[in-house]
Amino acid sequence: MVDLSVTLAGVKLKNPIIPASGTFGYGREYAELYDLNVLGSFSFKGTTEEPRFGNLQPRIAEAPAGMLNAVGLQNPGIDAVIDQEVPHMATLFHGPLIANVGGFSLREYEDNCRKLNDCAPVGILEVNISCPNVHAGGQNFGSDARSAAQVTRAVRAVTDKPVFIKLSPNVGDIGAIARACEEAGANGICLINTVLAMRIDLDRRRPLLANRTGGLSGPAIFPIAVRMVWDVYEAVKIPIIGCGGVASAEDAAELMMAGAAAVEVGAANLRDPYTCKKIIEALPALCSRLGVNKISELTGGAHT
Amino acid sequence: MVDLSVTLAGVKLKNPIIPASGTFGYGREYAELYDLNVLGSFSFKGTTEEPRFGNLQPRIAEAPAGMLNAVGLQNPGIDAVIDQEVPHMATLFHGPLIANVGGFSLREYEDNCRKLNDCAPVGILEVNISCPNVHAGGQNFGSDARSAAQVTRAVRAVTDKPVFIKLSPNVGDIGAIARACEEAGANGICLINTVLAMRIDLDRRRPLLANRTGGLSGPAIFPIAVRMVWDVYEAVKIPIIGCGGVASAEDAAELMMAGAAAVEVGAANLRDPYTCKKIIEALPALCSRLGVNKISELTGGAHT
Amino acid sequence: MKESCFTLEKIRTLTEDTCELILRGDTSAITRPGQFVNLALPEKFLRRPISVCDWWEDTLVLLIRAVGEGSRCLTQSRPGTVFNVLSGLGNGFATSSAGARPVLVGGGVGAAPLYGLARRMAQVGTAPTVALGFRRAVDALYIREFEALGCRVMTATEDGSLGTRGFVTDSMAEACWDYAYVCGPTPMLRAVCDLPWLTDGQYSFEARMGCGFGACMGCSISTVHGSRRVCKDGPIFTREEIVW
Amino acid sequence: MKESCFTLEKIRTLTEDTCELILRGDTSAITRPGQFVNLALPEKFLRRPISVCDWWEDTLVLLIRAVGEGSRCLTQSRPGTVFNVLSGLGNGFATSSAGARPVLVGGGVGAAPLYGLARRMAQVGTAPTVALGFRRAVDALYIREFEALGCRVMTATEDGSLGTRGFVTDSMAEACWDYAYVCGPTPMLRAVCDLPWLTDGQYSFEARMGCGFGACMGCSISTVHGSRRVCKDGPIFTREEIVW
Numbered sequence A, B: 001m002v003d004l005s006v007t008l009a010g011v012k013l014k015n016p017i018i019p020a021s022g023t024f025g026y027g028r029e030y031a032e033l034y035d036l037n038v039l040g041s042f043s044f045k046g047t048t049e050e051p052r053f054g055n056l057q058p059r060i061a062e063a064p065a066g067m068l069n070a071v072g073l074q075n076p077g078i079d080a081v082i083d084q085e086v087p088h089m090a091t092l093f094h095g096p097l098i099a100n101v102g103g104f105s106l107r108e109y110e111d112n113c114r115k116l117n118d119c120a121p122v123g124i125l126e127v128n129i130s131c132p133n134v135h136a137g138g139q140n141f142g143s144d145a146r147s148a149a150q151v152t153r154a155v156r157a158v159t160d161k162p163v164f165i166k167l168s169p170n171v172g173d174i175g176a177i178a179r180a181c182e183e184a185g186a187n188g189i190c191l192i193n194t195v196l197a198m199r200i201d202l203d204r205r206r207p208l209l210a211n212r213t214g215g216l217s218g219p220a221i222f223p224i225a226v227r228m229v230w231d232v233y234e235a236v237k238i239p240i241i242g243c244g245g246v247a248s249a250e251d252a253a254e255l256m257m258a259g260a261a262a263v264e265v266g267a268a269n270l271r272d273p274y275t276c277k278k279i280i281e282a283l284p285a286l287c288s289r290l291g292v293n294k295i296s297e298l299t300g301g302a303h304t
Numbered sequence C, D: 001m002k003e004s005c006f007t008l009e010k011i012r013t014l015t016e017d018t019c020e021l022i023l024r025g026d027t028s029a030i031t032r033p034g035q036f037v038n039l040a041l042p043e044k045f046l047r048r049p050i051s052v053c054d055w056w057e058d059t060l061v062l063l064i065r066a067v068g069e070g071s072r073c074l075t076q077s078r079p080g081t082v083f084n085v086l087s088g089l090g091n092g093f094a095t096s097s098a099g100a101r102p103v104l105v106g107g108g109v110g111a112a113p114l115y116g117l118a119r120r121m122a123q124v125g126t127a128p129t130v131a132l133g134f135r136r137a138v139d140a141l142y143i144r145e146f147e148a149l150g151c152r153v154m155t156a157t158e159d160g161s162l163g164t165r166g167f168v169t170d171s172m173a174e175a176c177w178d179y180a181y182v183c184g185p186t187p188m189l190r191a192v193c194d195l196p197w198l199t200d201g202q203y204s205f206e207a208r209m210g211c212g213f214g215a216c217m218g219c220s221i222s223t224v225h226g227s228r229r230v231c232k233d234g235p236i237f238t239r240e241e242i243v244w
């Protein structure tokens, strides 16, 4: 019997597979297909203070081995999420949930995390810092070490729950940003978010997405995610949730060997809604092939 | 009759399609398959001062919709390139060649460009700044605006030929780096080089490439290239050679609408050695469909 | 929703760019005309949403117009090809809410879901009137199939090469219907919606989809009830819900 | 080198993971045994290099061992499948340089290019002796095919379930050959190269390839003459060129 359990900053998950925020809604649609309790956890759709409609249509574009999205953090706002969605999610999934938190100012991140602190079903706060800072000309919080650390410090101060900072890959030195988050008190790092990209509609001669740019996700970005998880593993001691292009158990193991303690699966769920379930079912045989009894032994296994 | 010609900083090419450096050698192998004179130009393998064997095996890995390479600038050194390869290339291709120049110090870039300045068949110097600076702890010249500008200034001073700086995509703000190069005297920008990536061999529990990391290229990076060309087009006035994942005439047109005056084709040549020829043959019909008589009208066409 | 494999049994060319595909597989998740299926293609990451044209027992009928690489690949498939399909997606048409004199209005391949609807209406009562718009006569499709159900079919073509010259709305001058089921390109939906005498009906919408089953918010549009997902809350929206 | 399409005509299972593929297409670019072809797969970006096992007129024979997704997909292909192939790649074996008593040494699927070589040697003179190494008896392949050419075949298996127990070099105790043609996994090449009495021969190398036709420098290895491309200058290197 292979032990699939992993521990993320003290939070124990029955296995390392976690649907990534924005690709699993609040679990409802998938719960019609399979029992969500097979999952390690799930990271629900990014929450902001106010309800957000998100960007105009079109919001989705095709890419080689992947897709672009510019959904724009559509969600009903933190109060509705806490009052309606979290209690419902708790009926679908009985383990610790991961709350993905957005924000357009330090104050908003703080307020959102403070409110989520009282939500018992939420085990981990995953703070998405790929949001533009309205007080700094719209530059992303995740684009430099200083502002990443600021967000970390702000949310760290208002919650007892473990805080994982979810990094943007659109930076030069991801290790430096992860280190700044660790020094500012982060309990873990999640990476990568989507890669900034664009498609153009040749006939309309305009960017295809109404938002012009979108985030690239799916298998196309997998080798980028492996490299960045590797870099962050070399840079910090706190646990890493790896994410980006995972579509199979082998991919999950590869991200773990690069340094991930657990693995999020995003776009692959959209193409095949059973992806996470299939990966989890394939993990024991893969661990045997790779000669480990505890899957957690894979973490960082390719570093020497 | 559609006019396919484009002009890059005064250098006229009969069409915008250019095989990318490192994927076309010195043209020999492709010249056995088709007459290279159908090409707009070609950018030959990156040249360094000393002969380089490059990295250890393995140097190549598979990726979804792409590949990783860690060839490591294998080349016979600038003197052998100028004495043997350039004269031979001039027999295969009668238009202006693009010389891709590497370097591990400002002095090396300068010396290489000074030597190439006397090479008549070379029309454009394409300076690859994704090389580590041995005098600055191995940080890439292309990773910040200041060192990118330094290289630009150094090479600009030693040659009369147009200088295109080839940017690394592994940065936060590509527009800022392009602007710094423009201000330092660059005549054009080429982008993108490969995206830093990694694959791990699960059975060996080691990075697959001997060099650990490699550069991701091929269709997977196309939407990233479109976005970065778009950003640089907004940031500078000098012409742009777009590159990254192009595999079809439609892809080339998309990069041109994003802002490219000409387009390089890299990894796609390795899978299908006839790619450039096929793209060039498909361009007239595509231009007609898109309603342009001169392909150069596509450049920047999606910006408003 | 159900994930299962469908095998292409027969493919028939309807016009220069449109084919009818007859597939064999498990159709049990399909409950209403106007629903759609989402087909996975080996070379494409995103699935392709296609309306159910008709279905029975283990048979699924789709009409596909080649507009890009994915749909072209579908129209060029050979019998025997197996597709991974998510079936039974979307709300579908609610036939119970129709008025006494319904009309089905289709533009181009938008005729597809109306056929399944018309067949079911004909089965339980009278065959509805159908108004179909095409660019040219050579683009016309499924007219005989609707007629075989007993439907009166009115056609319009932009160049007048078949039926009324103009848009599908121009073929509907009688104005004697009180309810419309509409599917076609957005400008057509809007033109039908703007007919002053046709105040009630159900409209099928399109949007680029990430998942097709409600999870990603990729397809959200504004309605009078706020944001709604075309894939899950739609693709059918009633006239009073629509915000243009 | 030639780019063309080959159609899979027949596929035959040789062992639990290895198949023989008979393909039909234009073999005119293939000039020597030991050359390879590079097959494009729709789902993979890089082509897969495979040695020519044998060829004649419009027929190409390949032996493929499933080791990963690409090769598994090849061994599971159905007759009728069409592959885009770059054929006639690499230098191939030079038969003129052989000594008086040559031996062909293969490990596993490395037997493939030796078969085409043996057939040609048998045609113009005497059938050579062949030494083949496998893991177990069930992994053995092509022994009968070599014997049918008139070759004497010596086998070794790691577990002793067929022939000599041990490595292929253990089956060669006679030490009565003066020239070797060798193809197999790198440790095997090295073991043969280290045989003190076998100082001459040609060795087939493998490397991960970007292009397979000499353009990308992805496959370069060090030789006594400096850097050489496995795909273009090789895959066959003479013993004196090799640097381990």
Ligand SMILES: Cc1cc2nc3c(=O)[nH]c(=O)nc-3n(C[C@H](O)[C@H](O)[C@H](O)COP(=O)(O)OP(=O)(O)OC[C@H]3O[C@@H](n4cnc5c(N)ncnc54)[C@H](O)[C@@H]3O)c2cc1C
Pocket (backbone or CB within 6 Å): A061, A062, C036, C046, C047, C048, C049, C050, C051, C052, C063, C064, C065, C066, C067, C068, C069, C070, C071, C072, C109, C112, C113, C205, C206, C207, C208, C209, C235
């Ligand atoms: C609910 C619904 C039902 C549909 N029913 C049919 C039908 O019965 N027959 C038919 O021929 N077509 C139908 N379509 C449109 C069909 O989905 C697109 O024509 C098809 O996806 C285009 O794919 P492509 O690869 O050929 O084009 P590309 O333009 O290359 O596709 C690129 C991406 O954009 C998406 N896309 C492009 N056009 C559309 C569109 N009009 N609607 C939604 N997504 C689009 C594709 O799915 C893909 O993700 C329907 C669309 C929806 C949303």
Ligand SMILES: Cc1cc2nc3c(=O)[nH]c(=O)nc-3n(C[C@H](O)[C@H](O)[C@H](O)COP(=O)(O)OP(=O)(O)OC[C@H]3O[C@@H](n4cnc5c(N)ncnc54)[C@H](O)[C@@H]3O)c2cc1C
Pocket (backbone or CB within 6 Å): B061, B062, D036, D046, D047, D048, D049, D050, D051, D052, D063, D064, D065, D066, D067, D068, D069, D070, D071, D072, D109, D112, D113, D205, D206, D207, D208, D209, D235
């Ligand atoms: C000159 C030459 C001749 C060959 N002849 C044969 C043959 O006749 N029969 C046969 O079964 N195999 C042969 N091989 C090995 C064969 O190319 C690999 O087994 C195959 O490419 C593996 O692909 P995959 O997708 O199954 O494995 P994966 O490991 O998924 O492949 C990933 C990438 O690595 C490359 N790769 C993996 N293993 C090898 C390898 N051993 N050599 C080169 N590239 C590799 C693949 O081509 C691909 O680019 C030969 C290799 C070379 C270089």
Ligand SMILES: Cc1cc2nc3c(=O)[nH]c(=O)nc-3n(C[C@H](O)[C@H](O)[C@H](O)COP(=O)(O)O)c2cc1C
Pocket (backbone or CB within 6 Å): A020, A021, A022, A023, A045, A046, A047, A069, A071, A073, A100, A128, A166, A192, A193, A194, A216, A217, A218, A219, A221, A243, A244, A245, A246, A264, A265, A266, A267, A268, C210, C216, C218
């Ligand atoms: C449609 C969609 C919506 C997303 N929404 C969010 C979000 O709300 N918050 C967030 O942190 N990441 C969001 N992401 C990013 C994913 O969680 C994930 O980091 C990224 O897609 C890379 O993983 P993948 O390649 O497996 O999809 C979204 C991704 C997609 C495709």
Ligand SMILES: Cc1cc2nc3c(=O)[nH]c(=O)nc-3n(C[C@H](O)[C@H](O)[C@H](O)COP(=O)(O)O)c2cc1C
Pocket (backbone or CB within 6 Å): B020, B021, B022, B023, B045, B046, B047, B069, B071, B073, B100, B128, B166, B192, B193, B194, B216, B217, B218, B219, B221, B243, B244, B245, B246, B264, B265, B266, B267, B268, D210, D216, D218
């Ligand atoms: C095998 C290989 C070798 C390369 N060598 C060089 C090089 O010497 N100099 C350089 O500037 N870029 C080099 N590149 C990068 C390409 O020129 C190109 O910028 C990159 O691959 C992205 O384009 P593509 O996706 O079309 O391949 C190389 C790429 C590959 C695949």
Ligand code: FES
Pocket (backbone or CB within 6 Å): C208, C209, C210, C211, C212, C213, C214, C215, C216, C217, C218, C219, C220, C229, C230, C231, C232
């Ligand atoms: S396409 Fe994902 S919610 Fe509609």
Ligand code: FES
Pocket (backbone or CB within 6 Å): D208, D209, D210, D211, D212, D213, D214, D215, D216, D217, D218, D219, D220, D229, D230, D231, D232
């Ligand atoms: S694989 Fe490209 S040079 Fe050998």
